[in-house]
Amino acid sequence: MARTGNSRRTFMAGAAAGTAGALAAAGAAEAATAPAAVPTTRPADGTGTGAGRRVAVLGGGVAGLTAAHELAERGYAVTVYERRALGGKARSMDVPGSARGSRRPLPAEHGFRFIPGIYHNLPDTMRRIPFPGNANGVWDNLVAPREMMFARAGGREDLRAPIPWQGHDPAELTPDEIRRALTGILQTLVRLPLHETAYFVDRALVFLTSCDERRDEVWERTPWWEFTRAGRMSSEYQRILAIGVTRNIVATKAEEASTRTVGTLGEAFVFNALGRGADGPPDRILNLPTNEAWIDPWEAHLRSLGVEFRIGWTVREVRYGDGRVSGVLVEDPAGVRQTVVADHYVSALPVEHARRTWSPALRAADPMLGRCDKLKTDWMTGIQFYLTERAPLVHGHLNCIDSPWSLTAIQQAEHWPARDFPADYGDGAAVDCLSVDISEWDKPGILYGKTAKQCTREEVAREVWAQLKASLNDTGSTLLRDGALHSWFLDPGVDGLGTPNPTNEDELLIHPTGTFHNRPTAGTRIPNFFLSGDYVAVDIDLATMEGANASARAAVNALLDRDGSPAARCAVKKLYRAPEIEEFKRHDRWRYRLGLRNVFDLG
Structure with a gap:
C-alpha cells in the first residue's frame, strides 16, 4: 500500500505493536523525539552549494521525489527517471473513459493514503510544497477522520468508536498510566475477555520497556504470534490482535511477522494517541485525490527548482567500473537504450525492481546489496x-x-x-x-x-x-x-x-522475522551510489511513505558528505521516545546483558 504504503498500510498500524493494539486493528490498520544528528537548517536560497554537480535519481515515487527536492534546494542539477508516473504507489490516477462533459475522470488509486501523526519527515516536506491558499502548503490538505470501525460478519455487532487524540502532552507517562490507557482502549473497542485484555497489555508493556538490544536481537527474531501467545487465546484475540494486525500492517502472517516491527509501530501509535511527540492526530488523510492534493503540486514545485523529469524511461542496469558507478543503462519511451552519466546516482526504485538493476560488479563492490535479495x-x-x-x-x-x-x-x-x-x-x-x-x-x-x-x-x-x-x-x-x-x-x-x-507491479516489502538485519543503509561502499526507498534502514521500521522520505533524506546527507558539501544536512527526525520510559529501558539493558527477562515479562 503507498500500501509504499504503504502508507495506507500503516492505517491499521495503530494496533500494530501490542502497544497500540486497538488503535491499529480497530481501524486507525516519532526525549523528546531524538534530535537529528545533523544540522536541520535548509539552505537559504538553494543555490551555489551543489552548483555544477549532476545527480540522476532513479525512480519517481515518494523516495525519488524527496531526494530530488532536497538536492535541488541545495543547488544540484537533478534529473528523475521514472518508468510509469510520478508518485509511484502513492499516486492517484484516472479511470480511463469515465469522464463526461466537463467533468474530471473518476479518481482511482493503488490504495487509500494514510498519513498518521507519528510521521514527521514527510509532513515537513509537505509543508514546503506550495498550494494555493494554504499557509502551510500541501500539509494543510490533511484532514482527520472522526472515527473508525471493526466490521464483523455473521451477525455480530460491529465495533465503532471515535479516534482517541488528546492533542497535548500528558503531564505524566508511566507504565501504570499506559496500562490503564491501553486497557481502556481494548475494553472499549475489542471487548475481549478480561484476562486476555490484561495479558495483552502486559505484553505491550514488555515491549515498551525493552531496551534496543533486546528489540534488535530477541524481538526481531520472535514472531508476533509467539510474542502475544496467540495460540493460547480465544479466536477473537487471534483474529483481531494477531492475524488482523499483522496482515493489515506488514502484509505478513502472524506466525512470521517480526515482533520488533509490529511493536515499534504500535508503540508509536500509543504515544500519538496520548498526544506525545506527534505531528497531528493518529489518523489523517488528504482532502482531495492524492495527485490533486499533493503529487501534482510537488511536481510543479520541483520543476520550479530546476528538476528535470524523464517519464516513461526504464532503468535497466546500474553499471560499475573503476571503483564507482560509471553510468546507468536506461530505455526511453521509444525503446531506445542509452547510458546516463552523472556525478552521483540515487537509486529510489522499490527493492524488487532496484535489485534487478544492480550489475554483478556493483553487487561485488558492496555485499550489503546482495543481502537485499533476502528481503521479501x-x-x-x-x-x-x-x-x-x-x-x-x-x-x-x-x-x-x-x-x-x-x-x-x-x-x-x-x-x-x-x-x-x-x-x-x-x-x-x-x-x-x-x-x-x-x-x-x-x-x-x-x-x-x-x-x-x-x-x-x-x-x-x-x-x-x-x-x-x-x-x-x-x-x-x-x-x-x-x-x-x-x-x-x-x-x-x-x-x-x-x-x-x-x-x-507494486508489491510491498513485508517484515518476517530477521528482516531488520537485511535492510541496507542509504550510503553504500560505492562512493557515488546511494539508496533510498521504503526498504532502506531508517528509524520507522516499516515500508511506509515516511520511511521512503526519511531514507531519501539520509541518502542526500550521505551524498553531501561524500561530496564535501558545505550545505546544511537534511533533518531526519526519529520516532518519539518518551523520557519517562527511557529509565526502564536502561534497567532492561542491564537485565538483558545478564541474561534476564524484562521485568514485566511474566512468560
Whole structure:
C-alpha cells in the first residue's frame, strides 16, 4: 500500500505493536523525539552549494521525489527517471473513459493514503510544497477522520468508536498510566475477555520497556504470534490482535511477522494517541485525490527548482567500473537504450525492481546489496467501488476483520469538501468512492472459493463486494445495495489474474522475522551510489511513505558528505521516545546483558 504504503498500510498500524493494539486493528490498520544528528537548517536560497554537480535519481515515487527536492534546494542539477508516473504507489490516477462533459475522470488509486501523526519527515516536506491558499502548503490538505470501525460478519455487532487524540502532552507517562490507557482502549473497542485484555497489555508493556538490544536481537527474531501467545487465546484475540494486525500492517502472517516491527509501530501509535511527540492526530488523510492534493503540486514545485523529469524511461542496469558507478543503462519511451552519466546516482526504485538493476560488479563492490535479495515482498492492492448513493457506514476507516481477504476501506467523498463528487467527476451518476485495500491474496474467498490471485479481475470485484456486504449487511440493515453500485476499478498494476502466473507491479516489502538485519543503509561502499526507498534502514521500521522520505533524506546527507558539501544536512527526525520510559529501558539493558527477562515479562 503507498500500501509504499504503504502508507495506507500503516492505517491499521495503530494496533500494530501490542502497544497500540486497538488503535491499529480497530481501524486507525516519532526525549523528546531524538534530535537529528545533523544540522536541520535548509539552505537559504538553494543555490551555489551543489552548483555544477549532476545527480540522476532513479525512480519517481515518494523516495525519488524527496531526494530530488532536497538536492535541488541545495543547488544540484537533478534529473528523475521514472518508468510509469510520478508518485509511484502513492499516486492517484484516472479511470480511463469515465469522464463526461466537463467533468474530471473518476479518481482511482493503488490504495487509500494514510498519513498518521507519528510521521514527521514527510509532513515537513509537505509543508514546503506550495498550494494555493494554504499557509502551510500541501500539509494543510490533511484532514482527520472522526472515527473508525471493526466490521464483523455473521451477525455480530460491529465495533465503532471515535479516534482517541488528546492533542497535548500528558503531564505524566508511566507504565501504570499506559496500562490503564491501553486497557481502556481494548475494553472499549475489542471487548475481549478480561484476562486476555490484561495479558495483552502486559505484553505491550514488555515491549515498551525493552531496551534496543533486546528489540534488535530477541524481538526481531520472535514472531508476533509467539510474542502475544496467540495460540493460547480465544479466536477473537487471534483474529483481531494477531492475524488482523499483522496482515493489515506488514502484509505478513502472524506466525512470521517480526515482533520488533509490529511493536515499534504500535508503540508509536500509543504515544500519538496520548498526544506525545506527534505531528497531528493518529489518523489523517488528504482532502482531495492524492495527485490533486499533493503529487501534482510537488511536481510543479520541483520543476520550479530546476528538476528535470524523464517519464516513461526504464532503468535497466546500474553499471560499475573503476571503483564507482560509471553510468546507468536506461530505455526511453521509444525503446531506445542509452547510458546516463552523472556525478552521483540515487537509486529510489522499490527493492524488487532496484535489485534487478544492480550489475554483478556493483553487487561485488558492496555485499550489503546482495543481502537485499533476502528481503521479501507481498501483495496489497486497492480496488475502488463507485456508488450512486452515499452508504451510511462510518466517518473514517473500517476494517472488515472477518473477511478472508483482510479488507480495509474508507468512503472518500465526505472527506473531499472542496469537491462536489457527482458534479466534478465521472458521468454525474456516481456520488461517492468506496476505496478498498485487499491485504490477503492467497486465501479462498466466500463467493467462488478461490484465492484473489486465482480469480479474474471481474471475479475479484464481485468477491470483494460480497465480502464487504457480508461484514456490513449482516445485522439487519442493508448498508451496501447492489443497485447502488455504479462501477469499479482495480489497480492496473495487477495483471494475469486467473492465470497460472499473475503479476503485481507494486508489491510491498513485508517484515518476517530477521528482516531488520537485511535492510541496507542509504550510503553504500560505492562512493557515488546511494539508496533510498521504503526498504532502506531508517528509524520507522516499516515500508511506509515516511520511511521512503526519511531514507531519501539520509541518502542526500550521505551524498553531501561524500561530496564535501558545505550545505546544511537534511533533518531526519526519529520516532518519539518518551523520557519517562527511557529509565526502564536502561534497567532492561542491564537485565538483558545478564541474561534476564524484562521485568514485566511474566512468560
